[in-house]
Amino acid sequence: MDMRADGTDAAVDVKADVRTSVVPGVRFGGLSFVWRPWIAGVTLLLAVAGFLVFCLSIGVGDFPIGLPRVLATILGRGEQVDEFVITDLRMPRALAGLVVGVALGVSGALTQSIARNPLASPDVLGITSGAGAVAVFLVTVSGGAATAVADSVGLSAAALAGGLGTGLLVYFMAWRRGIDGFRLILIGISVNAVMQAITTWLLVTADIRDVARAQAWLVGSLDNRSWGEVHVALWCTLVLLVVVTTVAFQFKPLHFGDEVAAGLGVRYGTVRAVLLLCAVLLAGVAVSAAGPVPFVALVAPQVAMRLARCPTPPLVASGLVGALLLTGSDLLARTALPVSLPVGVVTAAIGGPFLVYLLVRANRR
Amino acid sequence: MVVQSITGTETEVDGASRLAARAVTVGYGSRSVIDGLDVAIPPGVITTIIGPNGCGKSTLLRTLSRLLKPTGGTVVLDGEDIAALRTRDVAKKLGLLPQAPVAPEGLTVSDLVARGRHPHQSWLRQWSSDDADVVRQALAMTGVSDLADRPVDSLSGGQRQRVWISMTLAQGTDLLLLDEPTTYLDLAHAVDVLDLVDDLHESGRTVVMVLHDLNLAARYSDNLVVMREGAILAQGHPRDVITAGLLHEAFGLRAKVIDDPVGDRPLIVPIGRTHVELDRSAPELVK
Numbered sequence: 115m116d117m118r119a120d121g122t123d124a125a126v127d128v129k130a131d132v133r134t135s136v137v138p139g140v141r142f143g144g145l146s147f148v149w150r151p152w153i154a155g156v157t158l159l160l161a162v163a164g165f166l167v168f169c170l171s172i173g174v175g176d177f178p179i180g181l182p183r184v185l186a187t188i189l190g191r192g193e194q195v196d197e198f199v200i201t202d203l204r205m206p207r208a209l210a211g212l213v214v215g216v217a218l219g220v221s222g223a224l225t226q227s228i229a230r231n232p233l234a235s236p237d238v239l240g241i242t243s244g245a246g247a248v249a250v251f252l253v254t255v256s257g258g259a260a261t262a263v264a265d266s267v268g269l270s271a272a273a274l275a276g277g278l279g280t281g282l283l284v285y286f287m288a289w290r291r292g293i294d295g296f297r298l299i300l301i302g303i304s305v306n307a308v309m310q311a312i313t314t315w316l317l318v319t320a321d322i323r324d325v326a327r328a329q330a331w332l333v334g335s336l337d338n339r340s341w342g343e344v345h346v347a348l349w350c351t352l353v354l355l356v357v358v359t360t361v362a363f364q365f366k367p368l369h370f371g372d373e374v375a376a377g378l379g380v381r382y383g384t385v386r387a388v389l390l391l392c393a394v395l396l397a398g399v400a401v402s403a404a405g406p407v408p409f410v411a412l413v414a415p416q417v418a419m420r421l422a423r424c425p426t427p428p429l430v431a432s433g434l435v436g437a438l439l440l441t442g443s444d445l446l447a448r449t450a451l452p453v454s455l456p457v458g459v460v461t462a463a464i465g466g467p468f469l470v471y472l473l474v475r476a477n478r479r
Numbered sequence: 480m481v482v483q484s485i486t487g488t489e490t491e492v493d494g495a496s497r498l499a500a501r502a503v504t505v506g507y508g509s510r511s512v513i514d515g516l517d518v519a520i521p522p523g524v525i526t527t528i529i530g531p532n533g534c535g536k537s538t539l540l541r542t543l544s545r546l547l548k549p550t551g552g553t554v555v556l557d558g559e560d561i562a563a564l565r566t567r568d569v570a571k572k573l574g575l576l577p578q579a580p581v582a583p584e585g586l587t588v589s590d591l592v593a594r595g596r597h598p599h600q601s602w603l604r605q606w607s608s609d610d611a612d613v614v615r616q617a618l619a620m621t622g623v624s625d626l627a628d629r630p631v632d633s634l635s636g637g638q639r640q641r642v643w644i645s646m647t648l649a650q651g652t653d654l655l656l657l658d659e660p661t662t663y664l665d666l667a668h669a670v671d672v673l674d675l676v677d678d679l680h681e682s683g684r685t686v687v688m689v690l691h692d693l694n695l696a697a698r699y700s701d702n703l704v705v706m707r708e709g710a711i712l713a714q715g716h717p718r719d720v721i722t723a724g725l726l727h728e729a730f731g732l733r734a735k736v737i738d739d740p741v742g743d744r745p746l747i748v749p750i751g752r753t754h755v756e757l758d759r760s761a762p763e764l765v766k
């Protein structure tokens with residue numbers, strides 16, 4: 115199109131062409147939303163796939179239960195034997211997988227959007243390793259002295275506090291009349307390195323039995339989850355997701371930078387601080403529930419973006435991809451190989467190549 | 480004067496200025512860039528702020544748009560202190576285009592322009608058919624309707640700038656603040672974008688912008704604000720303001736001001752060191 119020829123009469127002819135394609139909207143009474151069929155379809159498919167893997171994960175084990183019986187039990191119409199195995203033994207683990215996956219996926223989508231950089235995931239920003247360092251400290255230093263302190267609830271709380279503390283530390287060190295994505299990432303990487311050094315030092319100097327326990331926790335695992343732990347993680351995640359959903363609408367213009375957002379009437383400082391806090395807490399909850407499972411928070415938003423064909427990480431789809439990745443990895447870790455692996459090993463092994471595949475395919479197009 | 484705004488509502492505008500700075504002092508940290516400046520933006524015309532690099536012209540524009548909070552004095556928008564207004568209410572009255580904005584890779588033109596409706600939306604009412612109409616209108620006014628489905632990053636610099644202006648239009652304000660809208664554009668595209676800005680002012684909007692190119696500023700503005708070292712040196716119609724003496728005072732530039740051969744505005748011919756055939760010491764040049 116020749117712009118100069120076109121531009122001169124633009125104001126004279128301001129009649130809009132009704133055929134110009136603009137995103138369609140959808141209304142329910144007083145509510146109105148943008149309607150994007152592709153994104154809605156992908157999100158729905160991801161949700162269905164996540165639920166199926168969740169059911170499969172419950173069915174697989176020393177006492178195999180078929181999919182129909184799993185569904186029946188979940189709906190409350192199962193037999194008593196199934197109910198015991200499913201509800202008491204297997205459900206906590208499968209549910210923990212879903213919750214941790216959603217928390218990590220949404221957390222990664224938030225940090226990547228805030229920094230406007232795909233590198234900015236909670237793993238890279240040091241939040242995960244901060245949580246890990248504090249947990250390892252508890253296992254190796256005080257754990258040897260008092261077993262009561264190092265029981266799993268104490269460990270989870272310590273990990274959450276560690277993640278939150280590290281997140282706040284990185285945020286305030288990166289703050290200089292606003293938050294700049296690159297500065298945030300550089301400081302995050304530095305803090306991450308320090309936290310990992312602390313963890314290594316703790317492991318090297320600790321008693322060998324504590325080291326084994328700490329190592330098992332550090333890989334990230336869904337083994338032996340209890341209903342108590344799952345409930346805490348589930349409710350924390352739900353509350354945080356409600357906050358994120360409420361604020362997310364105000365966040366949309368921030369993808370264009372602070373000044374454009376301010377011009378569009380967004381109090382960007384407040385919106386960003388609230389969402390970053392939510393992201394840190396979500397990552398902290400995830401780490402405290404399953405240990406520092408690597409790669410999910412980095413890869414899930416990027417995969418979701420490419421599947422949903424969005425220019426920015428879509429929140430709901432990122433959470434669902436996270437859940438699918440984590441639950442699927444756990445299922446694979448328990449079934450595909452002769453030895454049962456911790457889930458953290460598999461998430462990295464699956465997530466990495468899949469992201470590379472999506473990137474290579476995009477380059478070839 | 481009656482202004483036909485893009486949302487279809489009609490606004491009465493009196494002769495008084497809607498946007499003004501009163502004794503504003505602005506700075507970064509402890510360094511103040513602007514000290515006790517007064518300026519009133521005349522309604523319905525294009526006001527352009529010019530001045531040498533670092534004179535505070537962008538700072539003034541950012542202060543007028545509420546991006547920067549003055550340490551002293553007030554910015555008044557429609558009779559109210561802009562600092563006391565809600566960010567959202569300011570965004571319904573005043574559209575702002577920052578310098579060289581960046582869109583996420585892969586975002587389409589219509590999605591970007593649609594974001595301009597943000598101040599008029601809420602969590603429950605995120606998108607309506609009114610929004611779609613306004614966005615179509617904004618796309619048409621800036622001549623980018625044909626590009627609606629294209630990713631913003633696939634466009635040329637000039638097209639991209641039209642799209643950003645289109646987003647600001649979709650905001651439905653009749654006050655537009657543009658920070659160097661022609662940055663990174665070649666002359667042809669710069670002229671094209673400024674023609675568009677002129678179209679917007681013809682349809683009744685008040686435009687305030689910062690420009691680097693003095694001849695383009697003289698051609699396209701009705702009101703020039705000339706700044707130096709955080710203060711206003713001169714203000715008025717280009718014909719009254721642009722003189723060789725002022726250019727020397729503001730920019731330290733030796734230049735000859737002649738009549739524009741294709742218009743009724745002054746034309747600045749800079750005098751450098753080489754390829755100049757005039758007597759360079761001629762006194763009338765720096766008067």
